[in-house]
Amino acid sequence: MTPVYLDYNATAPLRPEASRAIAESLDAGPGNPSSVHAAGRAARRRLEAARDAVAALAGAAPAQVVFTSGATEANALALARWTGSPGPRIASAVEHDSVRAWLDPAVGDCTIAVDGDGRVDPAALAALLADPAMAERGPPLVSVMAVNNETGVIQPVAEVAQVVRAAGGRLHVDAVQAAGRLDLAPLTAVADTLALSAHKLGGPAGVGALVVARDASLAPLLRGGAQEARRRAGTENLAGIAGFAAAATAAAEIGQQARLSALRDRLEAACLAEAPGLVVAGDGAPRVANTSALSMPGVAAETQVMAFDLDGIAVGAGAACTSGKVGPSHVLAAMGLPAAVGETIIRVSLGWTSTDADIDRFVAAWCRLHRRHVDRRPAA
Numbered sequence: 314m315t316p317v318y319l320d321y322n323a324t325a326p327l328r329p330e331a332s333r334a335i336a337e338s339l340d341a342g343p344g345n346p347s348s349v350h351a352a353g354r355a356a357r358r359r360l361e362a363a364r365d366a367v368a369a370l371a372g373a374a375p376a377q378v379v380f381t382s383g384a385t386e387a388n389a390l391a392l393a394r395w396t397g398s399p400g401p402r403i404a405s406a407v408e409h410d411s412v413r414a415w416l417d418p419a420v421g422d423c424t425i426a427v428d429g430d431g432r433v434d435p436a437a438l439a440a441l442l443a444d445p446a447m448a449e450r451g452p453p454l455v456s457v458m459a460v461n462n463e464t465g466v467i468q469p470v471a472e473v474a475q476v477v478r479a480a481g482g483r484l485h486v487d488a489v490q491a492a493g494r495l496d497l498a499p500l501t502a503v504a505d506t507l508a509l510s511a512h513k514l515g516g517p518a519g520v521g522a523l524v525v526a527r528d529a530s531l532a533p534l535l536r537g538g539a540q541e542a543r544r545r546a547g548t549e550n551l552a553g554i555a556g557f558a559a560a561a562t563a564a565a566e567i568g569q570q571a572r573l574s575a576l577r578d579r580l581e582a583a584c585l586a587e588a589p590g591l592v593v594a595g596d597g598a599p600r601v602a603n604t605s606a607l608s609m610p611g612v613a614a615e616t617q618v619m620a621f622d623l624d625g626i627a628v629g630a631g632a633a634c635t636s637g638k639v640g641p642s643h644v645l646a647a648m649g650l651p652a653a654v655g656e657t658i659i660r661v662s663l664g665w666t667s668t669d670a671d672i673d674r675f676v677a678a679w680c681r682l683h684r685r686h687v688d689r690r691p692a693a
């Protein structure tokens with residue numbers, strides 16, 4: 314049975330371009346980009362060529378790109394400490410845990426609520442920032458993701474940026490799930506910092522970047538080296554970065570999105586035809602083309618994930634799925650979905666290898682499972 318991979322928002326299959334670039338980089342001989350000899354200079358050239366490619370994806374200048382060990386580190390670099398910014402940290406209620414972990418309620422950091430589709434309301438953010446108790450704490454650092462990893466819902470980042478700017482604050486955008494799916498240039502243009510991860514694009518895991526606005530000061534988290542223009546110490550992971558660059562170039566062809574949204578829409582329509590009561594989380598808002606968070610009424614997400622796995626189909630069960638442990642989703646709870654519904658939602662996410670046949674396999678397995686557990690009609 315050929316496996317069907319529908320969990321791109323967890324990690325994407327390595328693209329052949331990235332695999333080749335990693336192998337070429339490893340075979341290119343020794344060379345530390347910080348060394349002055351010929352081998353070091355050759356490594357530096359490879360590093361800077363990769364920086365150009367990642368900058369092109371982000372719509373940024375190469376000097377704005379700081380390579381990191383992934384988006385968790387990029388988010389940390391943006392949020393841990395801003396030089397000269399003692400103000401509050403405020404994040405949307407649906408951010409990834411690697412952002413949420415930096416909020417300290419004990420010092421007044423807080424979250425901004427989202428609506429039933431998981432979108433931040435810029436007017437509500439403006440009211441929060443205008444609150445005298447908040448304003449007197451100094452310029453806020455606001456974090457709003459571009460695209461949610463569980464639902465694919467797109468946040469109104471441009472409007473949020475205007476509100477943050479008017480309050481004299483700074484905006485961090487976690488653009489991990491937007492890369493390759495939306496044009497990043499308009500986001501880069503309004504964000505002070507923007508986080509990217511290679512493995513969500515078809516590059517290797519363990520490498521990412523923080524794109525930093527030209528006028529934004531940044532305090533390094535890792536110290537003790539002048540790498541990355543003193544913004545991130547440590548010898549660069551050149552092979553990983555080469556893979557990231559190759560994936561970024563390949564993923565920049567966002568022409569794939571029309572094909573993926575046709576697949577995703579067909580999948581949702583087929584499941585809805587089988588179970589008209591099912592919920593598609595965030596379907597009232599603009600979403601990226603590849604993601605569907607859909608419920609199977611009455612069947613726990615873990616049960617579904619295991620059943621699909623037995624059918625050779627990989628899907629995700631909510632974001633709180635680390636170390637194989639599935640917990641309740643803070644994203645679905647923040648959207649106001651009752652726990653009984655949230656617990657039945659799985660995430661199906663498509664990408665560059667997804668085909669019509671994958672969707673057929675998924676829909677057939679979904680209907681079989683639904684009939685076995687809920688609607689006991691004989692399977693078609």
Ligand code: PLP
Binds near residue numbers: 382385487509
């Ligand atoms: N932010 C979002 C929205 C994500 O989906 C992820 C990955 O799960 C991360 C951050 C963390 O990225 P990384 O695995 O590169 O640390």
